[in-house]
Amino acid sequence: MDPQTIEDDLRAAMHAGPHPVPGWPDPVARVEHGITRRRRNRSVAAVAAAVLLTGVAFTGTLRSTTPPPTTLATVDATEQAAEPLIERRSPRPDRQPCRLDRVESLEWIVQSAPWGPSTGFALRPNNSERCTLSGTPQLSGTNVATGMSEPITAVSVGPLDDRITRQFPATVDPGEPARIHIRAATTCPEGQNPRSYRALVLTVGTRQLKLPEFRVLTDVCGADVSPWFVEPPLDYAPLNATVQAPTTLRAGQDFTYTVRIDNAFPRDYELRSCPVYRLGLAAEATDTWRRITCAPTSIAAHGSMRFTLRGRVPPDTPPGRHKLTWLAALSDGEAIIADMATDGAVVVIT
Known part of the structure; x- marks a missing residue:
């Protein structure tokens, strides 16, 4: 057989074969999902520190801005103080002793x-x-x-x-x-x-x-x-959240902000009870948690849910650039942290 003919046939098959290789369905979503999962798994200290240091008081009402089937009714959340259930990993069984070579300090x-x-x-x-x-x-x-x-x-x-x-x-x-x-x-x-x-x-x-x-x-x-111990990290719900708020706020100001929760997965996420949430600003701690009072529902596959909430900037907040953070805990103890990639939404206090 003529080698040139074989080469021509091979080139033709490679460029115009009858069985093209199928691509990923929705490749952008697959990549975004992988990035989100990896960010969530890197939960430790820097993100958690920025997100969980809190200092904003709560006033006003909560209302949903999402159409059915992911709608939550308008409710008054001002007096619904609550303690969160935060899921943590069960203790791990002992493993091989840790090596301390090349470790010089704590x-x-x-x-x-x-x-x-x-x-x-x-x-x-x-x-x-x-x-x-x-x-x-x-x-x-x-x-x-x-x-x-x-x-x-x-x-x-x-x-x-x-x-x-x-x-x-x-x-x-x-x-x-x-x-x-x-x-x-x-x-x-x-x-x-x-x-x-x-x-x-x-x-x-x-x-x-x-x-x-x-x-x-x-x-x-x-x-x-004390003996050596580990503080286990949070377990995260398979949900993403973002906060939309005014970019400029004044010390002592009441303001309205929106939390959008996205279900990036191709299956519904059952919301068995409404979240307990906490808002933070300027790295000042507060013990205030609020429960969103609503009818349990679900977030549709690739769907979103929006909550409109009200907060207040503490009067003694120093001027300058700060991070607005939001944390929610669900009934099964899983956590939702907004804006994990940026450690919170940037606001400027005047």
Whole structure:
């Protein structure tokens, strides 16, 4: 057979074959869905911190601007204070011990969560797989009076704050922080004088891990060091949300904003009860949650639901650029966070 003929036949088949390769149905939506899923899975600290620090009071009414079948009736949400149910992962089983090679120090983390601000020391083990860090490390430091390094007496100052969900021991995924909580004992037994310490160090097995230099213990009679634990992240509903609000607001101003919730999936999302929600601005904390009173319904596949709400800028909000954030919790404990990609909607306070 003539080689040139074979080559011609092959070229013709490649360019004009009778069975073209089918493409993705709605490829843009597939890519957007993948991006959304990955953003949602990267839930940790930076996004959660920006979204969950809150400081806006609530007034006025809620009304829906979405046509049936995803319509919610107009309701008064001003007096419907409520506590949210936030779903968290059940404790993970223990895994291989975490490696601490090439880990030289601990971070100081200040993070806001549904239960309130959470602070403490965090360690990111050098593991490529899930691992467990357990036990209680020994705390030591340099005695300011003598200049000598010495162990700091371990004491108990009572249970940890039970508003924070902690799981012991710290079974963490790669990059996830294992945490420790240190509380100073400021009351001394009779006859014992308080001491002050700097250059604090935690001993974990054979490793000595430095605490940030700005963390010191002043006038203490020991310290309560917790075992290693993990604060599990939120579980997110398969919904996207965005906030539309005036771009410029005044301190003390009442304003109206709209929350749009999108169901990006090809199936209905059953809304068994209406969300408990919280609005935030200017990184000021508030304990106020409000429940949207409505008839349970569903959000259609690839459908949307809009809520029009009212909020108020606290009078003492400093001028400048801030993020307006919105968090909702559903009856099954899943969370909806608006504008995750940008950590909130930008507003300028004048």
